[in-house]
Amino acid sequence: MPSSQPSPARGRGSKAAWIRAALGALLAATFGLAQAYAIHDDAGQVTHFDAPPARIVSLLPSLTETVCALGACERLVGVDRYANWPQPVQRLPKVGGGLDPSVEAVVALRPDVVLMDSSARAAAARLRALGLKVVALQPRTLADLRRVTERLGELLRQPQAADALLRRIDAGVQAAAQSVPATARGQRVYFEVDAAPHAAGRGTFIDELLTALGLDNVVDAAMGPYPKINPEWVVRADPDLIMxxxxxxxxxxxRPGWAQMRALRQGHVCAFDAAQRDILVRPGPRMAEAAQLMADCAAHRPPAEK
Incomplete structure:
Protein backbone atom coordinates (compact mmCIF):
# COMPACT_ATOMS: atom_id res chain seq x y z
CA MET A 1 0.00 0.00 0.00
CA PRO A 2 1.63 3.30 -1.10
CA SER A 3 2.61 5.74 1.61
CA SER A 4 1.27 9.28 1.65
CA GLN A 5 4.68 10.56 2.77
CA PRO A 6 7.85 10.55 0.63
CA SER A 7 10.36 7.89 1.64
CA PRO A 8 14.11 8.55 1.75
CA ALA A 9 14.55 6.10 -1.12
CA ARG A 10 12.61 8.36 -3.45
CA GLY A 11 15.35 10.97 -3.38
CA ARG A 12 15.49 14.68 -3.04
CA GLY A 13 13.47 15.29 -6.23
CA SER A 14 10.45 13.49 -4.83
CA LYS A 15 10.79 15.27 -1.52
CA ALA A 16 10.92 18.66 -3.27
CA ALA A 17 7.85 17.78 -5.33
CA TRP A 18 6.00 16.80 -2.19
CA ILE A 19 6.95 20.09 -0.51
CA ARG A 20 5.71 22.07 -3.52
CA ALA A 21 2.44 20.15 -3.49
CA ALA A 22 2.03 20.75 0.22
CA LEU A 23 2.67 24.45 -0.18
CA GLY A 24 0.11 24.58 -2.98
CA ALA A 25 -2.44 22.87 -0.78
CA LEU A 26 -1.66 25.26 2.06
CA LEU A 27 -2.15 28.27 -0.25
CA ALA A 28 -5.50 26.89 -1.39
CA ALA A 29 -6.57 26.27 2.19
CA THR A 30 -5.45 29.77 3.19
CA PHE A 31 -7.77 31.28 0.60
CA GLY A 32 -10.57 29.01 1.68
CA LEU A 33 -10.83 26.88 -1.44
CA ALA A 34 -8.95 23.68 -2.17
CA GLN A 35 -11.05 22.69 -5.18
CA ALA A 36 -10.57 23.73 -8.79
CA TYR A 37 -12.74 26.46 -10.27
CA ALA A 38 -13.28 28.23 -13.59
CA ILE A 39 -13.46 31.88 -14.61
CA HIS A 40 -15.53 33.01 -17.62
CA ASP A 41 -14.06 36.21 -19.08
CA ASP A 42 -15.35 38.94 -21.38
CA ALA A 43 -13.66 37.40 -24.43
CA GLY A 44 -15.77 34.27 -24.08
CA GLN A 45 -12.88 32.22 -22.73
CA VAL A 46 -13.11 29.82 -19.79
CA THR A 47 -9.94 29.48 -17.73
CA HIS A 48 -9.52 26.79 -15.07
CA PHE A 49 -7.59 27.21 -11.84
CA ASP A 50 -6.52 24.62 -9.28
CA ALA A 51 -5.80 27.32 -6.70
CA PRO A 52 -6.04 31.10 -6.44
CA PRO A 53 -3.29 32.75 -8.53
CA ALA A 54 -0.30 33.80 -6.45
CA ARG A 55 1.61 35.55 -9.28
CA ILE A 56 -0.42 38.03 -11.36
CA VAL A 57 0.56 40.23 -14.28
CA SER A 58 -2.00 42.97 -14.95
CA LEU A 59 -2.00 44.85 -18.26
CA LEU A 60 -4.77 47.37 -17.56
CA PRO A 61 -4.50 50.05 -14.84
CA SER A 62 -8.12 49.73 -13.74
CA LEU A 63 -7.68 45.97 -13.26
CA THR A 64 -4.44 46.55 -11.37
CA GLU A 65 -6.17 49.02 -9.06
CA THR A 66 -9.05 46.61 -8.47
CA VAL A 67 -6.71 43.74 -7.57
CA CYS A 68 -5.12 45.99 -4.96
CA ALA A 69 -8.48 47.25 -3.70
CA LEU A 70 -9.48 43.62 -3.13
CA GLY A 71 -6.46 43.12 -0.86
CA ALA A 72 -4.27 41.20 -3.30
CA CYS A 73 -1.68 43.82 -4.29
CA GLU A 74 1.14 41.59 -3.03
CA ARG A 75 0.24 38.99 -5.66
CA LEU A 76 1.08 41.36 -8.52
CA VAL A 77 4.46 40.67 -10.10
CA GLY A 78 4.21 42.90 -13.19
CA VAL A 79 2.05 45.67 -14.65
CA ASP A 80 1.64 47.73 -17.82
CA ARG A 81 3.55 50.97 -18.40
CA TYR A 82 0.63 53.18 -17.30
CA ALA A 83 -0.05 51.58 -13.92
CA ASN A 84 0.86 54.03 -11.15
CA TRP A 85 -1.63 53.52 -8.30
CA PRO A 86 -1.57 52.52 -5.55
CA GLN A 87 2.02 53.37 -4.66
CA PRO A 88 3.32 49.76 -4.32
CA VAL A 89 2.70 49.03 -8.02
CA GLN A 90 5.16 51.75 -9.00
CA ARG A 91 7.99 49.45 -7.94
CA LEU A 92 6.82 46.51 -10.04
CA PRO A 93 8.38 45.55 -13.41
CA LYS A 94 6.72 47.28 -16.38
CA VAL A 95 6.03 44.94 -19.28
CA GLY A 96 4.80 47.34 -21.98
CA GLY A 97 1.33 48.49 -22.97
CA GLY A 98 -1.95 46.72 -22.63
CA LEU A 99 -2.31 46.19 -26.37
CA ASP A 100 1.40 45.67 -27.09
CA PRO A 101 3.00 44.03 -24.06
CA SER A 102 6.46 42.51 -24.22
CA VAL A 103 5.52 38.85 -24.38
CA GLU A 104 9.04 37.84 -23.37
CA ALA A 105 8.91 40.07 -20.29
CA VAL A 106 5.52 38.68 -19.28
CA VAL A 107 6.65 35.08 -19.68
CA ALA A 108 9.82 35.77 -17.68
CA LEU A 109 7.69 36.75 -14.67
CA ARG A 110 6.13 33.24 -14.56
CA PRO A 111 2.60 34.47 -13.85
CA ASP A 112 -0.20 32.19 -12.77
CA VAL A 113 -2.55 34.48 -14.70
CA VAL A 114 -2.37 37.54 -16.95
CA LEU A 115 -5.16 40.11 -16.66
CA MET A 116 -5.85 42.27 -19.71
CA ASP A 117 -8.44 44.18 -21.69
CA SER A 118 -10.56 41.90 -23.87
CA SER A 119 -9.88 44.18 -26.86
CA ALA A 120 -6.21 43.05 -26.84
CA ARG A 121 -7.07 39.88 -28.75
CA ALA A 122 -3.77 39.42 -30.58
CA ALA A 123 -1.66 39.77 -27.44
CA ALA A 124 -3.97 37.45 -25.51
CA ALA A 125 -3.73 34.80 -28.24
CA ARG A 126 0.09 34.94 -28.19
CA LEU A 127 0.20 34.57 -24.42
CA ARG A 128 -2.25 31.67 -24.43
CA ALA A 129 -0.24 29.97 -27.21
CA LEU A 130 2.75 30.03 -24.87
CA GLY A 131 0.77 28.23 -22.20
CA LEU A 132 -0.12 31.19 -19.98
CA LYS A 133 -3.54 31.62 -18.43
CA VAL A 134 -5.24 34.84 -19.54
CA VAL A 135 -8.38 36.44 -18.13
CA ALA A 136 -9.61 39.23 -20.39
CA LEU A 137 -12.00 41.78 -18.91
CA GLN A 138 -13.43 44.99 -20.34
CA PRO A 139 -14.76 47.64 -17.95
CA ARG A 140 -16.48 50.30 -20.06
CA THR A 141 -19.68 51.15 -18.20
CA LEU A 142 -20.76 51.20 -14.56
CA ALA A 143 -22.43 47.83 -15.10
CA ASP A 144 -19.15 46.53 -16.51
CA LEU A 145 -17.33 47.86 -13.45
CA ARG A 146 -19.64 45.86 -11.21
CA ARG A 147 -19.27 42.68 -13.27
CA VAL A 148 -15.47 42.97 -13.55
CA THR A 149 -15.11 43.59 -9.82
CA GLU A 150 -17.21 40.53 -9.04
CA ARG A 151 -15.24 38.44 -11.56
CA LEU A 152 -11.93 39.47 -10.01
CA GLY A 153 -13.36 38.64 -6.61
CA GLU A 154 -14.11 35.16 -7.93
CA LEU A 155 -10.64 34.81 -9.45
CA LEU A 156 -8.86 35.91 -6.28
CA ARG A 157 -11.33 34.00 -4.10
CA GLN A 158 -12.26 37.24 -2.38
CA PRO A 159 -16.01 37.55 -3.13
CA GLN A 160 -16.80 39.31 0.14
CA ALA A 161 -14.11 41.92 -0.51
CA ALA A 162 -15.62 42.52 -3.96
CA ASP A 163 -19.10 43.01 -2.49
CA ALA A 164 -17.74 45.43 0.12
CA LEU A 165 -15.85 47.41 -2.51
CA LEU A 166 -18.95 47.77 -4.67
CA ARG A 167 -20.98 48.96 -1.70
CA ARG A 168 -18.34 51.62 -0.96
CA ILE A 169 -18.37 52.77 -4.58
CA ASP A 170 -22.17 52.99 -4.66
CA ALA A 171 -22.26 54.94 -1.40
CA GLY A 172 -19.52 57.29 -2.58
CA VAL A 173 -21.26 58.05 -5.88
CA GLN A 174 -24.53 58.72 -4.04
CA ALA A 175 -22.75 61.05 -1.61
CA ALA A 176 -21.16 62.91 -4.52
CA ALA A 177 -24.56 63.31 -6.19
CA GLN A 178 -26.06 64.68 -2.99
CA SER A 179 -23.26 67.25 -2.75
CA VAL A 180 -24.25 68.88 -6.06
CA PRO A 181 -26.51 71.86 -5.27
CA ALA A 182 -29.84 72.06 -7.05
CA THR A 183 -28.72 75.23 -8.81
CA ALA A 184 -25.79 73.36 -10.39
CA ARG A 185 -27.87 70.52 -11.78
CA GLY A 186 -28.78 70.46 -15.45
CA GLN A 187 -25.50 72.00 -16.63
CA ARG A 188 -24.46 70.92 -20.11
CA VAL A 189 -20.98 69.42 -19.90
CA TYR A 190 -18.22 68.79 -22.42
CA PHE A 191 -15.77 66.21 -21.03
CA GLU A 192 -12.56 66.00 -23.08
CA VAL A 193 -10.68 62.71 -22.68
CA ASP A 194 -7.56 63.66 -24.63
CA ALA A 195 -6.17 66.42 -26.81
CA ALA A 196 -6.94 64.74 -30.18
CA PRO A 197 -9.58 65.82 -29.10
CA HIS A 198 -11.72 62.87 -28.07
CA ALA A 199 -14.73 63.39 -25.85
CA ALA A 200 -16.58 61.07 -23.48
CA GLY A 201 -19.77 60.14 -25.29
CA ARG A 202 -23.09 58.66 -24.21
CA GLY A 203 -23.14 55.26 -22.60
CA THR A 204 -19.61 55.45 -21.21
CA PHE A 205 -19.00 55.26 -17.47
CA ILE A 206 -18.03 58.97 -17.57
CA ASP A 207 -21.36 59.86 -19.15
CA GLU A 208 -23.17 57.67 -16.62
CA LEU A 209 -21.43 59.46 -13.74
CA LEU A 210 -22.41 62.83 -15.21
CA THR A 211 -26.02 61.64 -15.38
CA ALA A 212 -25.88 60.35 -11.80
CA LEU A 213 -24.79 63.82 -10.71
CA GLY A 214 -27.69 65.50 -12.53
CA LEU A 215 -25.53 66.85 -15.37
CA ASP A 216 -26.10 66.64 -19.13
CA ASN A 217 -23.48 65.46 -21.61
CA VAL A 218 -23.46 67.67 -24.73
CA VAL A 219 -22.14 64.83 -26.91
CA ASP A 220 -24.92 63.27 -28.94
CA ALA A 221 -25.52 59.52 -28.59
CA ALA A 222 -25.12 59.01 -32.34
CA MET A 223 -21.49 60.15 -32.13
CA GLY A 224 -20.37 57.00 -30.32
CA PRO A 225 -18.67 56.35 -26.98
CA TYR A 226 -15.41 58.28 -27.44
CA PRO A 227 -15.76 60.30 -30.65
CA LYS A 228 -13.06 62.47 -32.14
CA ILE A 229 -14.49 65.96 -31.94
CA ASN A 230 -14.33 68.81 -34.43
CA PRO A 231 -13.49 71.82 -32.19
CA GLU A 232 -15.97 73.91 -34.18
CA TRP A 233 -18.71 71.49 -33.11
CA VAL A 234 -17.95 72.28 -29.46
CA VAL A 235 -18.25 76.01 -30.21
CA ARG A 236 -21.71 75.42 -31.66
CA ALA A 237 -22.69 73.20 -28.72
CA ASP A 238 -21.60 75.99 -26.35
CA PRO A 239 -21.49 73.91 -23.13
CA ASP A 240 -22.01 75.47 -19.70
CA LEU A 241 -19.07 73.58 -18.24
CA ILE A 242 -15.87 72.03 -19.60
CA MET A 243 -13.97 69.21 -17.89
CA ARG A 255 -8.73 77.16 -30.35
CA PRO A 256 -10.64 79.18 -32.97
CA GLY A 257 -13.85 80.59 -31.50
CA TRP A 258 -13.44 79.02 -28.06
CA ALA A 259 -12.63 82.26 -26.25
CA GLN A 260 -16.23 83.38 -26.88
CA MET A 261 -17.82 80.26 -25.42
CA ARG A 262 -19.81 80.84 -22.24
CA ALA A 263 -17.78 78.28 -20.25
CA LEU A 264 -14.55 80.15 -20.93
CA ARG A 265 -16.08 83.60 -20.49
CA GLN A 266 -17.52 82.63 -17.11
CA GLY A 267 -14.50 80.65 -15.99
CA HIS A 268 -16.45 77.39 -15.87
CA VAL A 269 -13.53 75.18 -16.90
CA CYS A 270 -12.24 72.46 -14.60
CA ALA A 271 -8.61 71.62 -15.36
CA PHE A 272 -7.62 68.33 -13.76
CA ASP A 273 -4.01 67.46 -13.03
CA ALA A 274 -2.49 64.15 -14.16
CA ALA A 275 -3.34 62.29 -10.95
CA GLN A 276 -6.96 63.50 -11.02
CA ARG A 277 -7.28 62.63 -14.69
CA ASP A 278 -6.19 59.06 -13.96
CA ILE A 279 -8.98 58.80 -11.40
CA LEU A 280 -11.53 60.19 -13.85
CA VAL A 281 -10.72 58.01 -16.87
CA ARG A 282 -10.18 54.64 -15.16
CA PRO A 283 -13.32 52.57 -14.48
CA GLY A 284 -12.06 51.03 -11.27
CA PRO A 285 -12.24 51.17 -7.49
CA ARG A 286 -11.73 54.97 -7.35
CA MET A 287 -15.04 55.63 -9.11
CA ALA A 288 -16.48 57.39 -6.07
CA GLU A 289 -13.50 59.77 -6.09
CA ALA A 290 -14.13 60.42 -9.78
CA ALA A 291 -17.76 61.26 -9.02
CA GLN A 292 -16.71 63.66 -6.28
CA LEU A 293 -14.21 65.42 -8.56
CA MET A 294 -17.02 65.94 -11.09
CA ALA A 295 -19.43 67.05 -8.37
CA ASP A 296 -16.98 69.63 -7.04
CA CYS A 297 -16.41 70.88 -10.57
CA ALA A 298 -20.15 71.20 -11.20
CA ALA A 299 -20.57 73.16 -7.95
CA HIS A 300 -17.53 75.29 -8.84
CA ARG A 301 -15.73 74.12 -5.73
CA PRO A 302 -11.98 73.47 -5.72
CA PRO A 303 -11.02 69.80 -5.28
CA ALA A 304 -10.69 68.69 -1.66
CA GLU A 305 -7.14 68.78 -0.31
CA LYS A 306 -5.58 65.37 0.32
Whole structure:
Protein backbone atom coordinates (compact mmCIF):
# COMPACT_ATOMS: atom_id res chain seq x y z
CA MET A 1 0.00 0.00 0.00
CA PRO A 2 1.63 3.30 -1.10
CA SER A 3 2.61 5.74 1.61
CA SER A 4 1.27 9.28 1.65
CA GLN A 5 4.68 10.56 2.77
CA PRO A 6 7.85 10.55 0.63
CA SER A 7 10.36 7.89 1.64
CA PRO A 8 14.11 8.55 1.75
CA ALA A 9 14.55 6.10 -1.12
CA ARG A 10 12.61 8.36 -3.45
CA GLY A 11 15.35 10.97 -3.38
CA ARG A 12 15.49 14.68 -3.04
CA GLY A 13 13.47 15.29 -6.23
CA SER A 14 10.45 13.49 -4.83
CA LYS A 15 10.79 15.27 -1.52
CA ALA A 16 10.92 18.66 -3.27
CA ALA A 17 7.85 17.78 -5.33
CA TRP A 18 6.00 16.80 -2.19
CA ILE A 19 6.95 20.09 -0.51
CA ARG A 20 5.71 22.07 -3.52
CA ALA A 21 2.44 20.15 -3.49
CA ALA A 22 2.03 20.75 0.22
CA LEU A 23 2.67 24.45 -0.18
CA GLY A 24 0.11 24.58 -2.98
CA ALA A 25 -2.44 22.87 -0.78
CA LEU A 26 -1.66 25.26 2.06
CA LEU A 27 -2.15 28.27 -0.25
CA ALA A 28 -5.50 26.89 -1.39
CA ALA A 29 -6.57 26.27 2.19
CA THR A 30 -5.45 29.77 3.19
CA PHE A 31 -7.77 31.28 0.60
CA GLY A 32 -10.57 29.01 1.68
CA LEU A 33 -10.83 26.88 -1.44
CA ALA A 34 -8.95 23.68 -2.17
CA GLN A 35 -11.05 22.69 -5.18
CA ALA A 36 -10.57 23.73 -8.79
CA TYR A 37 -12.74 26.46 -10.27
CA ALA A 38 -13.28 28.23 -13.59
CA ILE A 39 -13.46 31.88 -14.61
CA HIS A 40 -15.53 33.01 -17.62
CA ASP A 41 -14.06 36.21 -19.08
CA ASP A 42 -15.35 38.94 -21.38
CA ALA A 43 -13.66 37.40 -24.43
CA GLY A 44 -15.77 34.27 -24.08
CA GLN A 45 -12.88 32.22 -22.73
CA VAL A 46 -13.11 29.82 -19.79
CA THR A 47 -9.94 29.48 -17.73
CA HIS A 48 -9.52 26.79 -15.07
CA PHE A 49 -7.59 27.21 -11.84
CA ASP A 50 -6.52 24.62 -9.28
CA ALA A 51 -5.80 27.32 -6.70
CA PRO A 52 -6.04 31.10 -6.44
CA PRO A 53 -3.29 32.75 -8.53
CA ALA A 54 -0.30 33.80 -6.45
CA ARG A 55 1.61 35.55 -9.28
CA ILE A 56 -0.42 38.03 -11.36
CA VAL A 57 0.56 40.23 -14.28
CA SER A 58 -2.00 42.97 -14.95
CA LEU A 59 -2.00 44.85 -18.26
CA LEU A 60 -4.77 47.37 -17.56
CA PRO A 61 -4.50 50.05 -14.84
CA SER A 62 -8.12 49.73 -13.74
CA LEU A 63 -7.68 45.97 -13.26
CA THR A 64 -4.44 46.55 -11.37
CA GLU A 65 -6.17 49.02 -9.06
CA THR A 66 -9.05 46.61 -8.47
CA VAL A 67 -6.71 43.74 -7.57
CA CYS A 68 -5.12 45.99 -4.96
CA ALA A 69 -8.48 47.25 -3.70
CA LEU A 70 -9.48 43.62 -3.13
CA GLY A 71 -6.46 43.12 -0.86
CA ALA A 72 -4.27 41.20 -3.30
CA CYS A 73 -1.68 43.82 -4.29
CA GLU A 74 1.14 41.59 -3.03
CA ARG A 75 0.24 38.99 -5.66
CA LEU A 76 1.08 41.36 -8.52
CA VAL A 77 4.46 40.67 -10.10
CA GLY A 78 4.21 42.90 -13.19
CA VAL A 79 2.05 45.67 -14.65
CA ASP A 80 1.64 47.73 -17.82
CA ARG A 81 3.55 50.97 -18.40
CA TYR A 82 0.63 53.18 -17.30
CA ALA A 83 -0.05 51.58 -13.92
CA ASN A 84 0.86 54.03 -11.15
CA TRP A 85 -1.63 53.52 -8.30
CA PRO A 86 -1.57 52.52 -5.55
CA GLN A 87 2.02 53.37 -4.66
CA PRO A 88 3.32 49.76 -4.32
CA VAL A 89 2.70 49.03 -8.02
CA GLN A 90 5.16 51.75 -9.00
CA ARG A 91 7.99 49.45 -7.94
CA LEU A 92 6.82 46.51 -10.04
CA PRO A 93 8.38 45.55 -13.41
CA LYS A 94 6.72 47.28 -16.38
CA VAL A 95 6.03 44.94 -19.28
CA GLY A 96 4.80 47.34 -21.98
CA GLY A 97 1.33 48.49 -22.97
CA GLY A 98 -1.95 46.72 -22.63
CA LEU A 99 -2.31 46.19 -26.37
CA ASP A 100 1.40 45.67 -27.09
CA PRO A 101 3.00 44.03 -24.06
CA SER A 102 6.46 42.51 -24.22
CA VAL A 103 5.52 38.85 -24.38
CA GLU A 104 9.04 37.84 -23.37
CA ALA A 105 8.91 40.07 -20.29
CA VAL A 106 5.52 38.68 -19.28
CA VAL A 107 6.65 35.08 -19.68
CA ALA A 108 9.82 35.77 -17.68
CA LEU A 109 7.69 36.75 -14.67
CA ARG A 110 6.13 33.24 -14.56
CA PRO A 111 2.60 34.47 -13.85
CA ASP A 112 -0.20 32.19 -12.77
CA VAL A 113 -2.55 34.48 -14.70
CA VAL A 114 -2.37 37.54 -16.95
CA LEU A 115 -5.16 40.11 -16.66
CA MET A 116 -5.85 42.27 -19.71
CA ASP A 117 -8.44 44.18 -21.69
CA SER A 118 -10.56 41.90 -23.87
CA SER A 119 -9.88 44.18 -26.86
CA ALA A 120 -6.21 43.05 -26.84
CA ARG A 121 -7.07 39.88 -28.75
CA ALA A 122 -3.77 39.42 -30.58
CA ALA A 123 -1.66 39.77 -27.44
CA ALA A 124 -3.97 37.45 -25.51
CA ALA A 125 -3.73 34.80 -28.24
CA ARG A 126 0.09 34.94 -28.19
CA LEU A 127 0.20 34.57 -24.42
CA ARG A 128 -2.25 31.67 -24.43
CA ALA A 129 -0.24 29.97 -27.21
CA LEU A 130 2.75 30.03 -24.87
CA GLY A 131 0.77 28.23 -22.20
CA LEU A 132 -0.12 31.19 -19.98
CA LYS A 133 -3.54 31.62 -18.43
CA VAL A 134 -5.24 34.84 -19.54
CA VAL A 135 -8.38 36.44 -18.13
CA ALA A 136 -9.61 39.23 -20.39
CA LEU A 137 -12.00 41.78 -18.91
CA GLN A 138 -13.43 44.99 -20.34
CA PRO A 139 -14.76 47.64 -17.95
CA ARG A 140 -16.48 50.30 -20.06
CA THR A 141 -19.68 51.15 -18.20
CA LEU A 142 -20.76 51.20 -14.56
CA ALA A 143 -22.43 47.83 -15.10
CA ASP A 144 -19.15 46.53 -16.51
CA LEU A 145 -17.33 47.86 -13.45
CA ARG A 146 -19.64 45.86 -11.21
CA ARG A 147 -19.27 42.68 -13.27
CA VAL A 148 -15.47 42.97 -13.55
CA THR A 149 -15.11 43.59 -9.82
CA GLU A 150 -17.21 40.53 -9.04
CA ARG A 151 -15.24 38.44 -11.56
CA LEU A 152 -11.93 39.47 -10.01
CA GLY A 153 -13.36 38.64 -6.61
CA GLU A 154 -14.11 35.16 -7.93
CA LEU A 155 -10.64 34.81 -9.45
CA LEU A 156 -8.86 35.91 -6.28
CA ARG A 157 -11.33 34.00 -4.10
CA GLN A 158 -12.26 37.24 -2.38
CA PRO A 159 -16.01 37.55 -3.13
CA GLN A 160 -16.80 39.31 0.14
CA ALA A 161 -14.11 41.92 -0.51
CA ALA A 162 -15.62 42.52 -3.96
CA ASP A 163 -19.10 43.01 -2.49
CA ALA A 164 -17.74 45.43 0.12
CA LEU A 165 -15.85 47.41 -2.51
CA LEU A 166 -18.95 47.77 -4.67
CA ARG A 167 -20.98 48.96 -1.70
CA ARG A 168 -18.34 51.62 -0.96
CA ILE A 169 -18.37 52.77 -4.58
CA ASP A 170 -22.17 52.99 -4.66
CA ALA A 171 -22.26 54.94 -1.40
CA GLY A 172 -19.52 57.29 -2.58
CA VAL A 173 -21.26 58.05 -5.88
CA GLN A 174 -24.53 58.72 -4.04
CA ALA A 175 -22.75 61.05 -1.61
CA ALA A 176 -21.16 62.91 -4.52
CA ALA A 177 -24.56 63.31 -6.19
CA GLN A 178 -26.06 64.68 -2.99
CA SER A 179 -23.26 67.25 -2.75
CA VAL A 180 -24.25 68.88 -6.06
CA PRO A 181 -26.51 71.86 -5.27
CA ALA A 182 -29.84 72.06 -7.05
CA THR A 183 -28.72 75.23 -8.81
CA ALA A 184 -25.79 73.36 -10.39
CA ARG A 185 -27.87 70.52 -11.78
CA GLY A 186 -28.78 70.46 -15.45
CA GLN A 187 -25.50 72.00 -16.63
CA ARG A 188 -24.46 70.92 -20.11
CA VAL A 189 -20.98 69.42 -19.90
CA TYR A 190 -18.22 68.79 -22.42
CA PHE A 191 -15.77 66.21 -21.03
CA GLU A 192 -12.56 66.00 -23.08
CA VAL A 193 -10.68 62.71 -22.68
CA ASP A 194 -7.56 63.66 -24.63
CA ALA A 195 -6.17 66.42 -26.81
CA ALA A 196 -6.94 64.74 -30.18
CA PRO A 197 -9.58 65.82 -29.10
CA HIS A 198 -11.72 62.87 -28.07
CA ALA A 199 -14.73 63.39 -25.85
CA ALA A 200 -16.58 61.07 -23.48
CA GLY A 201 -19.77 60.14 -25.29
CA ARG A 202 -23.09 58.66 -24.21
CA GLY A 203 -23.14 55.26 -22.60
CA THR A 204 -19.61 55.45 -21.21
CA PHE A 205 -19.00 55.26 -17.47
CA ILE A 206 -18.03 58.97 -17.57
CA ASP A 207 -21.36 59.86 -19.15
CA GLU A 208 -23.17 57.67 -16.62
CA LEU A 209 -21.43 59.46 -13.74
CA LEU A 210 -22.41 62.83 -15.21
CA THR A 211 -26.02 61.64 -15.38
CA ALA A 212 -25.88 60.35 -11.80
CA LEU A 213 -24.79 63.82 -10.71
CA GLY A 214 -27.69 65.50 -12.53
CA LEU A 215 -25.53 66.85 -15.37
CA ASP A 216 -26.10 66.64 -19.13
CA ASN A 217 -23.48 65.46 -21.61
CA VAL A 218 -23.46 67.67 -24.73
CA VAL A 219 -22.14 64.83 -26.91
CA ASP A 220 -24.92 63.27 -28.94
CA ALA A 221 -25.52 59.52 -28.59
CA ALA A 222 -25.12 59.01 -32.34
CA MET A 223 -21.49 60.15 -32.13
CA GLY A 224 -20.37 57.00 -30.32
CA PRO A 225 -18.67 56.35 -26.98
CA TYR A 226 -15.41 58.28 -27.44
CA PRO A 227 -15.76 60.30 -30.65
CA LYS A 228 -13.06 62.47 -32.14
CA ILE A 229 -14.49 65.96 -31.94
CA ASN A 230 -14.33 68.81 -34.43
CA PRO A 231 -13.49 71.82 -32.19
CA GLU A 232 -15.97 73.91 -34.18
CA TRP A 233 -18.71 71.49 -33.11
CA VAL A 234 -17.95 72.28 -29.46
CA VAL A 235 -18.25 76.01 -30.21
CA ARG A 236 -21.71 75.42 -31.66
CA ALA A 237 -22.69 73.20 -28.72
CA ASP A 238 -21.60 75.99 -26.35
CA PRO A 239 -21.49 73.91 -23.13
CA ASP A 240 -22.01 75.47 -19.70
CA LEU A 241 -19.07 73.58 -18.24
CA ILE A 242 -15.87 72.03 -19.60
CA MET A 243 -13.97 69.21 -17.89
CA UNK A 244 -10.49 68.73 -19.29
CA UNK A 245 -6.90 67.92 -18.37
CA UNK A 246 -4.71 70.74 -17.12
CA UNK A 247 -2.49 70.34 -20.18
CA UNK A 248 -5.47 70.65 -22.53
CA UNK A 249 -6.93 73.61 -20.66
CA UNK A 250 -3.75 75.63 -21.21
CA UNK A 251 -4.50 75.97 -24.91
CA UNK A 252 -8.31 76.19 -24.97
CA UNK A 253 -8.41 79.94 -25.62
CA UNK A 254 -6.20 79.44 -28.69
CA ARG A 255 -8.73 77.16 -30.35
CA PRO A 256 -10.64 79.18 -32.97
CA GLY A 257 -13.85 80.59 -31.50
CA TRP A 258 -13.44 79.02 -28.06
CA ALA A 259 -12.63 82.26 -26.25
CA GLN A 260 -16.23 83.38 -26.88
CA MET A 261 -17.82 80.26 -25.42
CA ARG A 262 -19.81 80.84 -22.24
CA ALA A 263 -17.78 78.28 -20.25
CA LEU A 264 -14.55 80.15 -20.93
CA ARG A 265 -16.08 83.60 -20.49
CA GLN A 266 -17.52 82.63 -17.11
CA GLY A 267 -14.50 80.65 -15.99
CA HIS A 268 -16.45 77.39 -15.87
CA VAL A 269 -13.53 75.18 -16.90
CA CYS A 270 -12.24 72.46 -14.60
CA ALA A 271 -8.61 71.62 -15.36
CA PHE A 272 -7.62 68.33 -13.76
CA ASP A 273 -4.01 67.46 -13.03
CA ALA A 274 -2.49 64.15 -14.16
CA ALA A 275 -3.34 62.29 -10.95
CA GLN A 276 -6.96 63.50 -11.02
CA ARG A 277 -7.28 62.63 -14.69
CA ASP A 278 -6.19 59.06 -13.96
CA ILE A 279 -8.98 58.80 -11.40
CA LEU A 280 -11.53 60.19 -13.85
CA VAL A 281 -10.72 58.01 -16.87
CA ARG A 282 -10.18 54.64 -15.16
CA PRO A 283 -13.32 52.57 -14.48
CA GLY A 284 -12.06 51.03 -11.27
CA PRO A 285 -12.24 51.17 -7.49
CA ARG A 286 -11.73 54.97 -7.35
CA MET A 287 -15.04 55.63 -9.11
CA ALA A 288 -16.48 57.39 -6.07
CA GLU A 289 -13.50 59.77 -6.09
CA ALA A 290 -14.13 60.42 -9.78
CA ALA A 291 -17.76 61.26 -9.02
CA GLN A 292 -16.71 63.66 -6.28
CA LEU A 293 -14.21 65.42 -8.56
CA MET A 294 -17.02 65.94 -11.09
CA ALA A 295 -19.43 67.05 -8.37
CA ASP A 296 -16.98 69.63 -7.04
CA CYS A 297 -16.41 70.88 -10.57
CA ALA A 298 -20.15 71.20 -11.20
CA ALA A 299 -20.57 73.16 -7.95
CA HIS A 300 -17.53 75.29 -8.84
CA ARG A 301 -15.73 74.12 -5.73
CA PRO A 302 -11.98 73.47 -5.72
CA PRO A 303 -11.02 69.80 -5.28
CA ALA A 304 -10.69 68.69 -1.66
CA GLU A 305 -7.14 68.78 -0.31
CA LYS A 306 -5.58 65.37 0.32
Missing amino acids: ISRQGAAELAR
